[in-house]
Amino acid sequence: MPEHKALFIPEKQAPFVVRSVPTPKPGPGQLLIKVESAGLAPADWAIQAIGILVPKYPIIIGMDVAGTVEEVGESVTKFKKGDRVVKECSIGDDPFLSDSSSSALPNDHNSRGAGFQQYSLASEDTTAKIPDNITFDQAATIPLALATSAVALYHDGNGALGGTCGLTPPWEAGGRGKYKGQPTVVLGGASSVGQITIQLLKLSGFGPIITTASLRNAEFLKSIGATHVLDRNLSPDALHAEVRKITADPFTTIYDAAGSSETQNIGYDLLAPGGTMASVQDDLVAPEKKVPEKKTFFMYGDVNIPPNRKLGVSLYSKLTELLEEGALKPVPVEVAPGGLEGIPLALERVHKGLSCLKLVVHPQETA
Ligand SMILES: NC(=O)c1ccc[n+]([C@@H]2O[C@H](COP(=O)([O-])OP(=O)(O)OC[C@H]3O[C@@H](n4cnc5c(N)ncnc54)[C@H](OP(=O)(O)O)[C@@H]3O)[C@@H](O)[C@H]2O)c1
Known part of the structure; x- marks a missing residue:
């Protein structure tokens, strides 16, 4: 069974820890994304430090993902292996990922669609291709915001x-x-x-x-x-x-x-x-x-959850065009060093306050 590295919060307010986790296979309508760039948000700091928003532990968090499609599930028509894509991740169980064919895996975490890991599951209909004028790092500034x-x-x-x-x-x-x-x-x-x-x-x-x-x-x-x-x-x-x-x-x-x-x-x-x-x-x-x-x-800024899903599907069907024509520009971005292990320090910076800047990390830097 293939594995990849992920940054866990093992229990409420516990320090982050990098562990290996089984890499899921995408189910019907799903994509497996190799995460090239993951965005950091103020809520990520608060989730670990204060223990807000998390339904159950252990958990992998991280809400912004840009990367390449590694594998597509049955019935996926809009994407193929190698496509550059962007998507938003939910905190905890994403109901639209729960019927993944990976459900046979020991369910020791509920975060197969999260961002702070090297591979992340996504739903086809709330994922968009990244146009050529946008880098992975720029794309990763967009989904949550x-x-x-x-x-x-x-x-x-x-x-x-x-x-x-x-x-x-x-x-x-x-x-x-x-x-x-x-x-x-x-x-x-x-x-x-x-x-x-x-x-x-x-x-x-x-x-x-x-x-x-x-x-x-x-x-x-x-x-x-x-x-x-x-x-x-x-x-x-x-x-x-x-x-x-x-x-x-x-x-x-x-x-x-x-x-x-x-x-x-x-x-x-x-x-x-x-x-x-x-x-x-x-x-x-x-x-x-x-x-x-x-x-x-x-508001609850998650396009994947059922109350927001219709809007999310509509938005993601047009996101590539909006980025391509420059109607929507990414946030100025800086890459924080250290891959997944660099996230705790980078989140301290986010918490202290950034100005007109989004931090991202490259999970593939983690060995
Ligand atoms: N409800 C949701 O679903 C949801 C989702 C995402 C984010 N949020 C929340 O939304 C807020 C923004 O998140 P973000 O990721 O966009 O944060 P961010 O980019 O890290 O925000 C930093 C920026 O906030 C500006 N700022 C801070 N206090 C300000 C004030 N009193 N007046 C004017 N500007 C101020 C600063 O502006 P200057 O540099 O110009 O001083 C700075 O550039 C956070 O509180 C976050 O937790 C909520």
Whole structure:
């Protein structure tokens, strides 16, 4: 039975450890991906250090994967061995991978589709080919941030976890440019999620697109679609005043990609009655501000889970084109050294705070 190396969390809050694990065979509709680049996210640090989100241990985590197709399962038509692909990984059991033909393996872990390992299972319909203009490392910056943004903005509402802004996706008929002339605010534009959100809102036609960031990131954020970049260090009152100098029009769609109490409260104050604010973190808006006419919600940025699956399939069917035409650009990326063993140190960097940067590792560097 072939094996590969994987980075486990053996039990809640235990240190990461590299172990060998049986390499699964892809079942019907599945692909086995040789992971060339795996993205690191703030949640990966929190999962290990705090013990959030994990259904059962031991577990392999890691949500962003880019690599080559090693093997395709029965009935797979869109991919062949050697294709360069990108996909998002779920935390823990992905229900769409549970009928893998590898189920005969001792089920000592529930993470056959996770990213921090050398081979990862994927579903055909939520995987996309990487076009030639995008490297593996660039591709690995995209899946989690894209899901977090797209689920919140474009879920059709049917079974949506938390909520949705309910917009028509720009990759579907009638969606591109549909919201022309409507102003929007993205708090935390330099985060990975913020960068993807700015780009999607641009595709949707929104404008002006006002974002907050450290001003060293202003030119870059303008290059991907922000029309105005305001200093994230301004006081809430000063920020509000600056936003109102840009437009007096109502904001009905606001995205908080930073997730702090401060950014949520700034966003809520700017939101018009009848409007919706998505936030990457649980609700931290001051209770005394709350009015029924303003909706806020927290999304679960996973395209694989049943409530988000329809959106995910639609998105991944168009992702290659979006990347190829440059409508969606990856996040600036740096490769952290050390393969799987380098992940704990790299996650410390993520936790301390990156600026306009995504870290990735190369799991194949692990011997
Ligand atoms: N709900 C979900 O499913 C989900 C999924 C993914 C991520 N998240 C959460 O979303 C957040 C962003 O994740 P990420 O991976 O995109 O993080 P990231 O790229 O590591 O975010 C770092 C960036 O955040 C910006 N930032 C931090 N605090 C800010 C503030 N108060 N105002 C404006 N900008 C601020 C910084 O901007 P400057 O460099 O310009 O200062 C920095 O560039 C995290 O809290 C993460 O846990 C949630």
